[in-house]
Amino acid sequence: MIKFENINKVFTQKKNTVNALQNINLEIETGDIFGIIGFSGAGKSTLLRTINALEKPTSGRVIVDGDDIYSLNAKELRAKRKTIGMIFQQFNLLETKTVYENVALPLKLKHTPKKEIEEKVNKILEFVELEDKKDVYPSKLSGGQKQRIGIARALATEPSILLSDEATSALDPKTTDSILALLKKINRELNITIVIVTHEMNVISSICNHVAVMEDGRIVEQGNVIDIFSEPQEEITKNFVKTVIQDEVPELLMKSVYEDKRNYKLLRLKFLSSDSTESVIAQVNKKFDIETNILFANISEIQERILGIHIVQIVGSDKEIARAEQYFTLHGVGYKELDGEEELLREVG
Numbered sequence: 001m002i003k004f005e006n007i008n009k010v011f012t013q014k015k016n017t018v019n020a021l022q023n024i025n026l027e028i029e030t031g032d033i034f035g036i037i038g039f040s041g042a043g044k045s046t047l048l049r050t051i052n053a054l055e056k057p058t059s060g061r062v063i064v065d066g067d068d069i070y071s072l073n074a075k076e077l078r079a080k081r082k083t084i085g086m087i088f089q090q091f092n093l094l095e096t097k098t099v100y101e102n103v104a105l106p107l108k109l110k111h112t113p114k115k116e117i118e119e120k121v122n123k124i125l126e127f128v129e130l131e132d133k134k135d136v137y138p139s140k141l142s143g144g145q146k147q148r149i150g151i152a153r154a155l156a157t158e159p160s161i162l163l164s165d166e167a168t169s170a171l172d173p174k175t176t177d178s179i180l181a182l183l184k185k186i187n188r189e190l191n192i193t194i195v196i197v198t199h200e201m202n203v204i205s206s207i208c209n210h211v212a213v214m215e216d217g218r219i220v221e222q223g224n225v226i227d228i229f230s231e232p233q234e235e236i237t238k239n240f241v242k243t244v245i246q247d248e249v250p251e252l253l254m255k256s257v258y259e260d261k262r263n264y265k266l267l268r269l270k271f272l273s274s275d276s277t278e279s280v281i282a283q284v285n286k287k288f289d290i291e292t293n294i295l296f297a298n299i300s301e302i303q304e305r306i307l308g309i310h311i312v313q314i315v316g317s318d319k320e321i322a323r324a325e326q327y328f329t330l331h332g333v334g335y336k337e338l339d340g341e342e343e344l345l346r347e348v349g
């Protein structure tokens, strides 16, 4: 487990002071893929770098698997750092060394016997699917291949934690997906805890289990990824969620709702399922004396589950609408009444 306790970080440059981290308290479970999201300057990298002592907090403690990082002596810290790998947006490969030499470097620094280095490096290169690039120099590689080498190098010392600082931010969407899939494989097959810093919400929805949202050096919201995506609380979180789950009720539909003189309710429905996509809405239509108009529907795959967000107008008597609501509850569909135009606009705008 990685535990941040009351972390503060102040940068002072001449007349300028920046409160880069303010009173951060956070726990990252072993085995997790934990995302930290925020805009540029939020303090994400600074926080990440406190884990492997690249950035010493002004106050507070960082505990990594039981060790208080900043009370270790130099020798203990060197040993600890070998259990923490790191990858970067700009890959940070040595251009004058081959792929093999780049990956072998951390093992060489550890004085690993040559034969053992050879075995390990070959195995890792196979794992990242670049064994055929062994003798190539980084300048001959694509961005995605470079990042695979960065990852291979980070894995060389067999870490238990992998830190990723915007590792996919310089890559195109397709390459991003393949790197994210590799990170997931690393988490699952090698049991490595991964902490991912990003400004892209699709990175979070693709592979993270938990997420913390940072703004101005603070964590403003955190939780399970599914919960955050289905019920974001803070304005900034809502905006990040919108970059993945686009929600917009067409003007024309809204207008027809406002002009509807019948008895109706506007509901925001949320459902989660891992298998069935059968629409509960179709069922309530059949079972009760109501009419439902779907104003907005979104289905996203998050953490290998389906998260559905629908906004519906249910027309009918209060009694029949109440029965439909009961049916939603019974079938695990969360609902919230949207009251009037203003709320609907806020919900979808």
Ligand SMILES: Nc1ncnc2c1ncn2[C@@H]1O[C@H](COP(=O)(O)OP(=O)(O)O)[C@@H](O)[C@H]1O
Binding pocket: 011, 012, 013, 018, 019, 020, 038, 039, 040, 041, 042, 043, 044, 045, 046, 047
């Ligand atoms: N070495 C440094 N010296 C001075 N200010 C810094 C330094 N590193 C980061 N900062 C400042 O701290 C804040 C947080 O930076 P950073 O952690 O890099 O944010 P993020 O990774 O979220 O973009 C920013 O205002 C940044 O300018």
Ligand SMILES: [Mg+2]
Binding pocket: 044, 045, 046
């Ligand atoms: Mg950064």
